[in-house]
Amino acid sequence: MHTVPIQPVFESWRDRARELLASGVPPEEVLWSDEPQAPGLFATLEEVAPRGAVPKVSPVFLDLARSVAAHRDGRRWSVLYRVLWRLTRGGERHLLAVATDGDVRQLQQWAKAVGRDIHKMHAFVRFRLVAQDEATGREQFVAWFEPEHRIVLLAAGFFERRFAGMDWSILTPDDCAHWDGVTLHFTPGVPRRAAPDEDALDDLWRTYYRSIFNPARLKVSAMQSEMPKKYWKNLPEAPLIADLIAGSGGRVEKMLRTEASAPRPAPKNRYLDSLRDRTAS
Amino acid sequence: MRITVAPDMELQQKLEILADAAKYDASCASSGAARKDSRGGKGVGSTGGAGICHSYAPDGRCISLLKVLLTNACLYDCHYCINRRSSNVQRARFTPDELVRLTLDFYKRNFIEGLFLSSGIIQSADYTMELVIEVARKLREDHHFRGYIHLKMIPEASPALIEKAGRYADRVSINIELPTQQGLSKLAPEKNLARTQEAMGHLRERIDERFADQRRPGALKPPPFATGQSTQMLVGADDSTDAVILRRADVLYGDYRLRRVYYSGFSPIPQPSSLLPLRPPPLVREHRLYQADWLLRFYGFKVEEIASDAAPNLDLQLDPKLVWALRNRACFPADVNRASREILLRVPGLGVRNVDRILSARRFTRLRLADLVRLRVPMKKVLPFLITADHTPTRFGLDDDALRARFLPPPRQAELDFHSPPAATVGDLVSVRSGEL
Numbered sequence: 001m002h003t004v005p006i007q008p009v010f011e012s013w014r015d016r017a018r019e020l021l022a023s024g025v026p027p028e029e030v031l032w033s034d035e036p037q038a039p040g041l042f043a044t045l046e047e048v049a050p051r052g053a054v055p056k057v058s059p060v061f062l063d064l065a066r067s068v069a070a071h072r073d074g075r076r077w078s079v080l081y082r083v084l085w086r087l088t089r090g091g092e093r094h095l096l097a098v099a100t101d102g103d104v105r106q107l108q109q110w111a112k113a114v115g116r117d118i119h120k121m122h123a124f125v126r127f128r129l130v131a132q133d134e135a136t137g138r139e140q141f142v143a144w145f146e147p148e149h150r151i152v153l154l155a156a157g158f159f160e161r162r163f164a165g166m167d168w169s170i171l172t173p174d175d176c177a178h179w180d181g182v183t184l185h186f187t188p189g190v191p192r193r194a195a196p197d198e199d200a201l202d203d204l205w206r207t208y209y210r211s212i213f214n215p216a217r218l219k220v221s222a223m224q225s226e227m228p229k230k231y232w233k234n235l236p237e238a239p240l241i242a243d244l245i246a247g248s249g250g251r252v253e254k255m256l257r258t259e260a261s262a263p264r265p266a267p268k269n270r271y272l273d274s275l276r277d278r279t280a281s
Numbered sequence: 282m283r284i285t286v287a288p289d290m291e292l293q294q295k296l297e298i299l300a301d302a303a304k305y306d307a308s309c310a311s312s313g314a315a316r317k318d319s320r321g322g323k324g325v326g327s328t329g330g331a332g333i334c335h336s337y338a339p340d341g342r343c344i345s346l347l348k349v350l351l352t353n354a355c356l357y358d359c360h361y362c363i364n365r366r367s368s369n370v371q372r373a374r375f376t377p378d379e380l381v382r383l384t385l386d387f388y389k390r391n392f393i394e395g396l397f398l399s400s401g402i403i404q405s406a407d408y409t410m411e412l413v414i415e416v417a418r419k420l421r422e423d424h425h426f427r428g429y430i431h432l433k434m435i436p437e438a439s440p441a442l443i444e445k446a447g448r449y450a451d452r453v454s455i456n457i458e459l460p461t462q463q464g465l466s467k468l469a470p471e472k473n474l475a476r477t478q479e480a481m482g483h484l485r486e487r488i489d490e491r492f493a494d495q496r497r498p499g500a501l502k503p504p505p506f507a508t509g510q511s512t513q514m515l516v517g518a519d520d521s522t523d524a525v526i527l528r529r530a531d532v533l534y535g536d537y538r539l540r541r542v543y544y545s546g547f548s549p550i551p552q553p554s555s556l557l558p559l560r561p562p563p564l565v566r567e568h569r570l571y572q573a574d575w576l577l578r579f580y581g582f583k584v585e586e587i588a589s590d591a592a593p594n595l596d597l598q599l600d601p602k603l604v605w606a607l608r609n610r611a612c613f614p615a616d617v618n619r620a621s622r623e624i625l626l627r628v629p630g631l632g633v634r635n636v637d638r639i640l641s642a643r644r645f646t647r648l649r650l651a652d653l654v655r656l657r658v659p660m661k662k663v664l665p666f667l668i669t670a671d672h673t674p675t676r677f678g679l680d681d682d683a684l685r686a687r688f689l690p691p692p693r694q695a696e697l698d699f700h701s702p703p704a705a706t707v708g709d710l711v712s713v714r715s716g717e718l
Binding site: 094097099101102105128141143158160161165199209212213217218219220221222223227235241245248252254255256258260261262263267269271272279 | 554
């Protein structure tokens, strides 16, 4: 049995997996550990010297592996290696086309969870204006976010493309991303208190949120399945939700009790006359 | 006619009134735009790929765009609309600069994907359209904004203005509102179905041009224009059946190549009109129409298979695909390892993605029940209709008169808890207002 210590990132796993594959070490003989201080219980630590060529693998698998690597499930490295082995040494070249296979299905579900987390980060990051650079006039924004998986590196490109014209930092407990108009760079995670709590625009945003809600169509579970409560603590609009739900019944009742108004004759108006002429012709 | 708009109203109050006025438009989509971003530019913004919902309201609706009216003052008298001229709702009007500022400020905080701008009609269609265009122009040209812009078009506006608006927008839309001219004549006397469809036809030409083949040698770069148009139909405000609504949607998809038809169950408004029905339609009717719409667009169904003169309204208890399967049992069971894509798409419980997974996997393996479980197929639903390597439904199952009953939702227990009586439903409240039992 080989215990293979790696950093919990895709590149680290890929480098070691390549060596193991070249040396023909089958998946059941590998114990992956992304906590270097804690080697496996019965493991022997030994260097595996690569022997032979590394078999080729499709870019589809590498994309899948890059996503799966960001998941927090501890089993991901071994399932990734098992699928890699089956694709190359195991003679199952078409394995990724078999979505009903247990391993493939597992990888796809992990990748899907990571993809969803990235999507939610793109949706729920809230930038707060902190300063304006006196020399360049560029506005500077900071956001705090708590992703479920380690997705900051995968998710950051979107913010660069979208917010190229402003300086920003996204702070999270794992990794932080920063953009200064020229380069995107990453630093280690920070605690919550490093980010600002409020923005002057929060009140206007809450006004919008309150006003766009239609109390006659209450569907709380539909809201929560797309915006789970775990995200609420960093959303400025979330504190309104309870009151909006509680007040909706009374608002609908009031609408329904309002006396309906009868149609009134059209006012004298040149434009309305011209419309009637167009319809008639 | 004069509608008074207070000139010195606070921005916050304007936002409250003009967002409230816009919330009956169901669309908030921000997908399907051309790929563009702010790198190398002076502003912010990007589009392309799937849209993002930046929040959800407790009505379950996605909040993706800043969806507001420029003004809710309106010359038209559409009776389902809170902003009709005979309503007593408070009126407000944004200046173009206020809207531009608000859009950019919200955008930079990542609250929104962009702006969805519509307006009540003031002075004339052209005058109003020019105001709407001015907001989009300022965003694009003065502020280099590359985020999403959806503009509501006024079919009565001149073609030149509609064209100009389309150059700044990612998505344009004209609401058809009701599927027939009779409905419009009664509830929206200023609107005209033929005029609306004519304007949709113009938009379609511009959109088609944009996507015209550019690979031909000497082909010109297409003029910038929105990548798609959509519309909205109200459900339950007039007496149109689902068949009438779906036939209209089919024409709009076919002849005008709409990206989306939104169905919006008419919901009570604070300033009701006496021409409207007292009882709003159940929300599930709107849901069934969306399911039917999906069957038309992605599953190869024809309108007549889903709603016909013989059965003009969708079953509220069962989804339309299941209803079709129960009516056409001779087409089943289908063999998951052999049936064509077209047939598999008609199996209740199999969606497009799972059908494609099945087609891919069965080239290498014979599919069994456990494989379907791993794909999270709803087993109870598919079992009577599907053959797998280890399962053949009994003919008896398909012939069984009680098969429909198997799929019905369980009957609800009567509430007998006097200490916490159930909350009043909309139906109860309607009966309060109408005196109807």
